[in-house]
Amino acid sequence: MNLLLLFDEDFLPDGTARLTGRRAQHAREVLRAEPGESLRVGRLGGLIGTGEVLENTPGVLHLRATLTEPPPPRAGIDLLLAIPRPKALKKVLPALASLGVDRIVLVNAARVEKSYFDSKVLDGAFVRDLLLQGLEQARDTHLPEVLVRERFRPFVEDELDAVFPTSAARLLPHPPATQPLRAVAAAAGQRSVLAIGPDGGWVSFEAQLLESHGFRPFSLGPRILRVETAVPVLVGQVALLAEDNAPRQDASRA
């Protein structure tokens, strides 16, 4: 934990914050924060800064926060992600939060096992907890929004344009494609939406429907990656290209 997150409900009328539960326990047992010491804190959805420990007794951490700095800039990336197997989702959600992704739609697909919908990993509280872990790791305060959609086609046909602005570059990693990511990447200042299929990939009906809704296919190369590897690889590459295409480009090319 690189940042202790404070929630609105932690704040007392006098402006200090009173934390209980896991965070208080972590501050006591791992950080061993003594009164007078400062911890790095951030307010969920707000600024980051320092928290002076006023009291740290078993189960209760009382601190005075001074929040002055903005959290890291956003990645400008959203995800349409076929629901991965629960074990992969537990890795992917914290990673996505730590990478600064804004919106994640977890969608059903032909190669998604039906049993995944019964997984507790898709439960709202569990999802939120995984995302908070990613924020604490990356010192971010902006909670990604996660939507779960059980029907692929109605989502794409009826909701896609409302959830992902049509102004974004729509990117579809899909093995039959030959052009590289570079050829379809976002222009300067443009957002990106990545549509990442399940292990085994999108079936052709799904890929075609996405293409007919503006998603441009590109090749990931001949290597087939597990979703928990493909997600950070792709988000990292899309972020790198967006940075390259940004107007304030002062990096010399090696």
Next chain:
Amino acid sequence: MNLLLLFDEDFLPDGTARLTGRRAQHAREVLRAEPGESLRVGRLGGLIGTGEVLENTPGVLHLRATLTEPPPPRAGIDLLLAIPRPKALKKVLPALASLGVDRIVLVNAARVEKSYFDSKVLDGAFVRDLLLQGLEQARDTHLPEVLVRERFRPFVEDELDAVFPTSAARLLPHPPATQPLRAVAAAAGQRSVLAIGPDGGWVSFEAQLLESHGFRPFSLGPRILRVETAVPVLVGQVALLAEDNAPRQDASRA
């Protein structure tokens, strides 16, 4: 498993292959391969192709392999990696194999917990098994080489240049740096070596020693990533830039 790997010792004098253990069990229980059917197979260190199932009884898979295609091209990337916590290493090793990394030196560092050296994850057979999983996933046959070094400084001072050719671009993701990866990335056709520190980063002595041995620091941005997220992000970005810098560049820029 997207590729069934065959080892030299599987091959019989008549050129057919006889597999036992986990692979035979997988072929029987998951792939349900019947005699006459073909499986995608590859010979460790060699070509890939198809394997016609001759017999698939409990515990024994007998097949005739026709190996004609080369495995995917190498990424041209090596890693100097501070030993991650065992849980992270179990994720990172298959990912590195699936990404086509050639050589991985797992090195001690100031922020590596001493207990990690006692972990079974560092055991040769366990490491090999994790790497094979990555190859099976990515349909590759080239096993990365893994070295474990318990002393950071002697490795860097005495072994580094022999293990990682000095002709490679030496890259050091390190938070105090300001220049982006783009500014230090490999030129066309050049290999890259990435030196990825532990959670918490390299201490300054380590970063300075690496810099004095030609590693060029670059910034990952303000987000602090877990090693299992940072590794695929960085390998993906280095691979993307190497592709961009490659001579046969036919991608139009968006």
